[in-house]
Amino acid sequence: MAIxxxxxxxxxxxxxxILVGLQIAITLAVVANAVFIIMQRVDKINRPxxxxxENLFFxxxxxxxxxxxxxxxxxxxxxxxxxxxxxxxxxxxxQIPLSGGGQATGYRTSAGSDTDVTGNVxxxxxxxxxxxxxxxxxxRPFTEQEIQYDENVGSKFVPxxxxxxxxxxxxxxxxxxxxxxxYDNLGQSAVVVGVIGHMLGAWVDWDELDHVTLHPRIxxxxxxxYVVRAEPGRRDALMLEVEKRLSAADFSRxxxxxxxxxxxxxxxxxxxxxxxxxxxxxIVLMVAVTALGIVGLASFHVNQRRKQIGTRRAVGARRVDxxxxxxxxxxxxxTAGVLIxxxxxxxxxxxxxxxxxxxxxxxxYVVSGIILLWILGQxxxxxxxxxxxxxxxxxxxxxx
Amino acid sequence: MLSxxxxxxxxxxxxxxxxxxxxxxxxxxxxxxxxxxxxxGSGKTTFLNIAGLLETFDTxxxxxxxxxxxxxxxxxxxxxxxQKIGFIFQSFNLIPDLDLFxxxxxxxxxxxxxAAERKRRITESLExxxxxxxxxxxxxxxxxxxxxxxxxxxxxxxxxxILFADEPTGNLDSLMARQVVDLLDDIxxxxxxxxxxxxxxxxxxxxxRNVHVMDGQVTDLQSYTTKPLVRPxxxxxx
Numbered sequence: 001m002a003i004x005x006x007x008x009x010x011x012x013x014x015x016x017x018i019l020v021g022l023q024i025a026i027t028l029a030v031v032a033n034a035v036f037i038i039m040q041r042v043d044k045i046n047r048p049x050x051x052x053x054e055n056l057f058f059x060x061x062x063x064x065x066x067x068x069x070x071x072x073x074x075x076x077x078x079x080x081x082x083x084x085x086x087x088x089x090x091x092x093x094x095q096i097p098l099s100g101g102g103q104a105t106g107y108r109t110s111a112g113s114d115t116d117v118t119g120n121v122x123x124x125x126x127x128x129x130x131x132x133x134x135x136x137x138x139x140r141p142f143t144e145q146e147i148q149y150d151e152n153v154g155s156k157f158v159p160x161x162x163x164x165x166x167x168x169x170x171x172x173x174x175x176x177x178x179x180x181x182x183y184d185n186l187g188q189s190a191v192v193v194g195v196i197g198h199m200l201g202a203w204v205d206w207d208e209l210d211h212v213t214l215h216p217r218i219x220x221x222x223x224x225x226y227v228v229r230a231e232p233g234r235r236d237a238l239m240l241e242v243e244k245r246l247s248a249a250d251f252s253r254x255x256x257x258x259x260x261x262x263x264x265x266x267x268x269x270x271x272x273x274x275x276x277x278x279x280x281x282x283i284v285l286m287v288a289v290t291a292l293g294i295v296g297l298a299s300f301h302v303n304q305r306r307k308q309i310g311t312r313r314a315v316g317a318r319r320v321d322x323x324x325x326x327x328x329x330x331x332x333x334x335t336a337g338v339l340i341x342x343x344x345x346x347x348x349x350x351x352x353x354x355x356x357x358x359x360x361x362x363x364x365y366v367v368s369g370i371i372l373l374w375i376l377g378q379x380x381x382x383x384x385x386x387x388x389x390x391x392x393x394x395x396x397x398x399x400x
Numbered sequence: 401m402l403s404x405x406x407x408x409x410x411x412x413x414x415x416x417x418x419x420x421x422x423x424x425x426x427x428x429x430x431x432x433x434x435x436x437x438x439x440x441g442s443g444k445t446t447f448l449n450i451a452g453l454l455e456t457f458d459t460x461x462x463x464x465x466x467x468x469x470x471x472x473x474x475x476x477x478x479x480x481x482x483q484k485i486g487f488i489f490q491s492f493n494l495i496p497d498l499d500l501f502x503x504x505x506x507x508x509x510x511x512x513x514x515a516a517e518r519k520r521r522i523t524e525s526l527e528x529x530x531x532x533x534x535x536x537x538x539x540x541x542x543x544x545x546x547x548x549x550x551x552x553x554x555x556x557x558x559x560x561x562i563l564f565a566d567e568p569t570g571n572l573d574s575l576m577a578r579q580v581v582d583l584l585d586d587i588x589x590x591x592x593x594x595x596x597x598x599x600x601x602x603x604x605x606x607x608x609r610n611v612h613v614m615d616g617q618v619t620d621l622q623s624y625t626t627k628p629l630v631r632p633x634x635x636x637x638x
Binding site: 002004005008009012013307308311312313314315316317318319320321392393394396397 | 445448449452454455474475478479481482483487489490491493495496497498499502505506507509510511538554555558566
């Protein structure tokens with residue numbers, strides 16, 4: 001099939017082609033960057049948390065009466081929860097992963113160092129590792145004897161600590177952290193007894209989200225939070241059961257709330273999810289409008305060239321030749337559009353990167369966009385092309 | 401060369417049936433120049449469409465160049481139109497966005513010829529019609545007569561066995577019409593069979609034979625020609 005005559009015909013009739021070509025170019029630029037942003041957000045939402053998220057729920061109790069005994073309440077509550085059928089493990093906890101609220105502190109490798117590596121601190125008891133469903137890549141969980149209970153924790157450090165591999169790498173490089181000391185900013189030390197393969201902290205947009213430590217400590221009251229890990233499929237029923245049982249216990253306290261971990265992840269990732277939905281709708285609309293533009297231009301050309309198509313058929317074009325002609329013409333138009341669109345896409349990506357501190361657009365998204373638009377163009381033009389091929393050759397002899 | 405026997409063609413709509421051709425029979429010998437005349441609505445164009453394989457017919461038999469073309473597939477009909485038939489249309493039917501070279505090239509590309517062979521044929525046929533110097537012009541830059549000569553060049557470039565002309569001078573003034581008819585005459589003398597539909601009796605007189613069509617049937621066969629019928633074998637011999 002001849003490219004040159006099609007190109008020269010397009011150049012003599014270029015207004016419609018330029019408009020649709022520009023539409024294709026803008027679509028590529030926007031869609032490539034939008035898909036890139038979507039994929040980043042989806043990766044963020046779907047990144048592994050390192051915990052048994054779907055089976056976890058959290059309970060907050062708040063003591064208020066003059067007879068409230070925080071230590072007895074915690075002990076009684078945890079005994080009650082752990083005894084319930086369907087509970088895998090339960091622990092106290094001071095914060096909730098990916099909830100948006102938590103506690104962090106700086107760690108050092110020597111008492112005199114003034115360089116901190118920040119870690120997100122979870123205070124848990126000896127059931128903490130099991131309750132979160134964390135996998136230790138080295139070392140052990142806390143023992144009951146290691147758990148600190150201080151009514152005035154203040155500035156007192158813990159004797160042992162469990163840290164994530166990511167934090168360990170930043171503190172000790174590639175050497176094993178097990179048995180080594182980490183120091184707080186007062187120079188107090190804790191021995192690393194366990195290493196977590198992967199776990200996330202509280203703030204979804206924090207760039208050191210995987211810097212996590214577990215401290216063997218039951219936090220002071222009057223508020224206390226528990227993390228409860230249910231057997232698969234039993235979480236929702238257990239949430240109701242735990243709330244009912246704890247509320248019925250004879251203590252001077254109230255159950256503030258019982259929430260699944262899903263509640264927090266959904267809340268924390270809400271903006272990301274909305275961005276994904278918004279950009280997805282925009283992509284669909286842009287692609288649909290571009291496809292309609294191609295269909296419109298091709299249909300216009302078919303109607304405008306009925307006599308010409310009939311003449312081509314009369315001088316020997318088969319139906320498939322007419323279909324090929326329109327598909328090749330569209331391919332050339334799309335190719336011109338995506339060439340301009342590639343430049344626009346990278347320029348747009350560069351601007352987004354500098355204006356919003358986003359990563360640079362990866363070429364694979366532009367290449368995928370080009371392939372998508374080629375396929376879209378060919379699909380969009382196929383119906384008008386078939387209509388063109390159905391034009392009878394006898395139309396060539398009609399004078400009107 | 402062309403043998404039609406009892407060809408019938410009926411156009412049907414929901415309300416009416418129009419009998420465009422009724423048991424239409426015609427023989428055209430190789431090397432002949434036949435004019436088909438008749439009033440508007442007589443069936444001339446339907447005959448030309450069927451003869452040129454632009455349309456199918458309902459009943460009858462049609463042989464073109466000794467090949468029965470009555471029940472061919474659409475692709476086979478396209479192939480025969482491309483390889484054996486040349487068309488000249490009343491409105492020239494040039495493609496306005498293509499220059500003369502590319503216009504003449506259109507049927508040759510569908511034949512899958514090499515670029516060199518196509519270029520040779522295009523140049524030769526444009527030289528034959530006297531327009532080789534305008535090869536990069538587009539049709540809008542030419543007069544009506546020149547456009548029709550380009551259309552003739554397009555029809556001839558594929559070395560057709562038979563040329564069908566549909567009112568070839570219908571859109572031309574008398575001077576240009578004479579030039580075009582002279583050209584057709586010359587082409588016929590070189591051995592190409594020509595069947596021309598026209599309502600112009602003066603033009604019809606230039607043909608070897610005149611076929612008059614009325615109400616979809618051949619009503620009269622006359623020969624106005626005084627010149628001998630020139631056959632390709634005669635040309636080759638001498």
